[in-house]
Amino acid sequence: MKYYSYFLLLFLGFFSCKTEKKQEPTSSHTQKLTHYVNTFTGTDGPGNTYPGAVLPFGMVQLSPDNGLPGWDRIAGYFYPDSTIAGFSHTHLSGTGAGDMYDLLVMPINSRFTESLTPDGAYRPYSKFSHDREKASPGYYSVDLLSSGIKAELTTTQRVGFHQYTFPKDDESQIILDLGYSLNWDKPVDTKITIEDKQTIVGYRKSKGWANDQRVYFVMQFSKPFDAAQLFNQSEEVKKQTVEGTFTKIVAHYKTSEGEKIKVKVALSSASIDGARKNLEAELPHWDFEKTVEEADAVWERFLSKITIEGTEAQKELFYTNLYHVFLTPSLHSDVDGAYKGADGENHVAQGYNKYDTFSLWDTFRATHPLYTILAQKETEDMIKSFLSHYDETGLLPVWSMAGNETNMMIGYHAVPVIVDAYFKGIPMDAKKALEACVASANENGRQIDVYKKLGYVPTGEHHENWSVSKTLEYAYDDWCIAQLAEALGEKEIQKTFAERANYWKNIYDSKSTFFRPKDENGNFTSPFVAKEYTKEFCESNAWQYFWFVPHDIDGLIDTLGKERFTEKLDSMFTYYPAANDKLPIFSTGMIGQYAHGNEPSHHVAYLYNNIGKPWKTQEMVRKIINTQYSTQPNGYCGNEDCGQMSAWLVFSSMGMYPINPAEGIYSITSPYVEEASINLENGKQFKITTENQSDENQYIQSMTLNGEPYNRLTIIHKQIMEGGELHFVLGSTPTKTD
Template sequence: MKLYSFLLVVLSFGFFACKSEKTPDKLSAKRLTSYVNTFTGTDGPGNTYPGAVVPFGMVQLSPDNGLPGWDRIAGYFYPDSTIAGFSHTHLSGTGAGDMYDLLVMPLNSRFTESLTPEGAYRPYSKFSHDREEASPGYYAVDLLSSGIKAELTATERVGFHQYTFPKDDESQIILDLGYSLNWDKPVDTKITIEDQQTIVGYRKSKGWAADQRVYFVMQFSKPFDDAQLFKDSEKINENSVEGQFTKIVAFYKTSEGEKIKVKVALSSASIEGARKNLEAELPHWDFEKTVDDADAVWEKYLSKITIEASEAQKELFYTNLYHVFLTPSLHSDVDGAYKGADGENHLAEGYNKYDTFSLWDTFRATHPLYTIIAQKETEDMIKSFLSHYDETGLLPVWSLAGNETNMMIGYHAVPVIVDAYFKGIPMDAKKVLEACVASANEDGRQIDVYRELGYVPTGEHHENWSVSKTLEYAYNDWCIAQLAKDLGEDDIAKTFAERADNWKNLYDSESTFFRPKDANRNFISPFSPKEYSKEFCESNAWQYFWFVPHDINGLEQIVGKEQFATKLDSMFTYYPSKDDRLPIFSTGMIGQYAHGNEPSHHVAYLYNNIGQPWKTQEMVRRIIKTQYSTEPDGYCGNEDCGQMSAWLVFSSMGMYPINPADGVYSLTSPYVKEATINLENGKQFKITTENQSDENTYIQAMTLNGAPYNKLTISHQDIIKGGVLHFVLGSAPNKHIAQKN
């Protein structure tokens, strides 16, 4: 057994013993929140954080180890043993080192160690996992260097700290606005002491988000005895300080076991906005009530899907469903104010403004899952896209904290919008078409040359990604064509239907792969499909071969039926050699299939499209069993704002959207015994199984609402109507059921 596995067992016993003092024992009550392990993904490449947050919350209050690096992108890395403090904003499962705003840390006279050289990343305390605990909406740790117990919880826009101090005449609570990590750097910070229990200010920073603004109001449950402001490590004897690096230290004399609580409300728009958020969401000082309220909100969201399964399967399922709901993040205040992508303040009227859209990842499965179990949030997300369009003239690509980062490729707000439109999510259809067309016709990101040539040519840039861009632009264009056709805009539909065929322009019949071309329409040489190159986004030609989700039949025809089937088998059996040059994101490898990165995520389901569904059933079950766990290294790649988790949630129920914008889910054998989707229209859609076991991987028969069902797909409309999809499973393939549709 790995060391951290043993520690998690110890942790879980300590956690439930401690939590029983303030909430009902979650194991005995079998609350769904009891199945969530918030430490999953904090080791390995997962890049998640374990701290306190509510679904889609603006605040992600979590510990920072205080050291930079790829492993600490989310601020916390399970193998570490130091904590620098608790900051209020974090990204979940990404490869982007930004956020970490408003670091708070308690200290006292017991802390005498200098654990690393003095500097920007100096950790303030040692900690141990056997004295650390967490559940949805709650985090706690003993700070071993000071003897202080730290507890965290949150509302949507407010972080709530509770520190239990030992007796000490030199206890302190620090707010460090100069603290930064990885890509994040402060530009302008300000702290003002309003009274002995209230400080206000802001932190403006640049990094991946070029213009990030966090305004705050911070209240202490106990008046501080004294406070000292700092600017660039120099003491400032005023009530206010402004500069790039500012800090405040609040001093206390504490008695044994004394609790001091701190509330920190955030806003992207103004200090007064933060004050309104605090007054609206957390007017009291009842920490235990706030923990219970956060747990109740999580219970509500996790209850959107209830399952019958083993305890281990429930832990895996609900840990992943939890991660699905961490992003996008709320960006507007209680009165609707928010900082827009144009740098100006705006008002979200009648909806919640969301941001943190990792669309290159989440358009594939996360957003389709939201259209089933988070329809109101989906409606607000579409309105958030349109507000971004109003502010910039384009839909978001990868937006964060009121900024466009332009990270990754495609214009993947388009499939999210089109999918939601055809599933009946309310929206301004005329405006969304206008926004989609504008984003597809911009001159940046090589879209201009794509329109001219019908493909993106190779270039000198180290991340040219020409093949990947061509394939993804073509798919996005197909989505626009479907929307325009439904709205009666025939000319637009015709133009984009033609553009949707651009994937064919890079198909090379000699190599039977998509191959880069130069601007003169010549294939480039040399070309090795298995090696990573700058022409493929975080992938190789094997992994991107399958990205024609809107025309799988066309891809099969152009390759040839037998060749397509052989290549699909080879995808899972042709393993890289030790000398192959692979991208950093080639993790979770099964042959050339890389489950640790998104372009591969639909590939196992393609056997359904060629009449070999038993292979889909085999491979999906294999991926679930080998690429996921609830241990700290339980993700084989970046969790990526819910995409890795959404794949698991869908696949556990026996379905997945190969084309994320056509409202159709490809079927496989469910991993859980039963799943009930509690729909927002008051109906239920149930997935039930017969003979469910580890050995019984294969579908023998299916019924829908009691009638024989022979399709390998089910439509979104069938799900939303409610009903029961029943699977009879067995240990051997039934090669005669549900042949190719």
């Protein structure tokens, strides 16, 4: 692997004078880190997050649904709304996919008489107000204003736990609605069986973005219900079991003032028996407060993987984003290892946790590299999950969820995740991993066959041809395979994929100095306007995809010449769209043509380091942090995307980012926080410390590593894992090298 050796022209001694910090005092070390997390961040605007109860990488995401469909409600909840239809147990975090929302539970009573929306599949049951709503990691509560019921939620890994505090009412009810669906999600087969007056079991099978979703459940009530009604569609079924597309159960109670009824809902993708085992293993008691405390403790442990010093606002921003990093992937296997596989059959994960919900087009860039530092055991299990997907389908996952392959987005980006993990020493079956990588890179679908034949993907008639983007991303993944093959002594494989790694050059147009679409005959297509959104670019334009050659930045610079490359990089951040420009989808967080709201741009600000202008990286990274992130409900400028938007913030706040996600090298910038201590799983600690940290002092004046002058603009993964201290002296004036 290449190690970039650009040097800063730095003063090697520390500055004797320090600027006065214009920041509020740091908080007490005794404050719990969960205190700084705002789970509502991203629930407004394009973030598409949810505020409910979940554990790190948990199977259950128990969260309120507003009950209304639409783009803004992809995660079930939209902050500007004022209605709640219930609390469902599965949600996607920060995606553009309207799926999940399984097992909607809702308490109501005789006080509810108002029809909030026309009757139908999305009919909300209660009004609510944000001033009567609270949430923290692993906990959510809200007062349901239409009924006077207080709803509280917490969770274990596989069991959702509800606590409802009722007013006095002879007609209190708890509803489980398996027919409820939103957006792309549609039930195809549901079943409820009453085992006794405190236990019901069943399943919900559905299709949507993922075509074959199965959620088996066991649901227990702390208090026996007085009576229960089963429904198929709107017709009552007077039996102990109901089966159909739209089924529900209504459990009836007479409640006294302040009476609490608790509900436990255990999930499984494999079977009702699996759900029962999960319930018995994880939540054998009815102590709600204890479960809340345990959930908070789990989150505190995960958030404590990095401890920072800085202002209260910086801590809130940092830990809110670190929280979102750990929401996905999702646990998919039961306590005994059983899970529904991508082949539609049940399997058993032997000796590891099976994970799913892999938004790999997003998360390979920074989220998974961050996991190799903070969550190595989980990363090992994620790689095993990839390989089990390969066993079941013959391919690595592209964008998998709920035991399905959605084939959403492009590339075969499980490859860089595997290769990065391998070179960082994460245990894996490397021979099998290479076999799986090669198989995924040689499938005949997704235009890989023509890519291999022509050396690029040609444009076509399909409205999402994405030919330029595919060529660039396939070439990068091929470079990753070549590195793994070389390390394993597979010379022929290495040679083949090293050649394919250069295919990015086949679509470069020296006249326009952009990557351009080509037809099958090798001709560039016209007309071509770099800033316009066309079908050949995946959610981007030619400006945004120009920089995606992360494995050969030096080659890209040489192709243009350093001067032209520098001019183009400057223009990336200054060439703003006109009012009538046809912008790509997800063109949010715009700074010139740079779109922080979508992933292809995420590494671009760091490229100034590669041309010896590090002060420009320092300026731009700080600008992005200050303008594109907050802890408000609209605090994300784009889809949060299963941790990628947050991982960028976490890395950049500490002063580093992986331009090439599979190289184990982090490009350096000035830290946003005063201090960050990474508490490594090997028992060591890597500290990032600063002098003169302030809003004005964003420029690196000098650095030391373990007390010795450090002049590189990169730091390697091994250096971090060995522990130590990277110290920055910051100032208000750029330290320039030209």
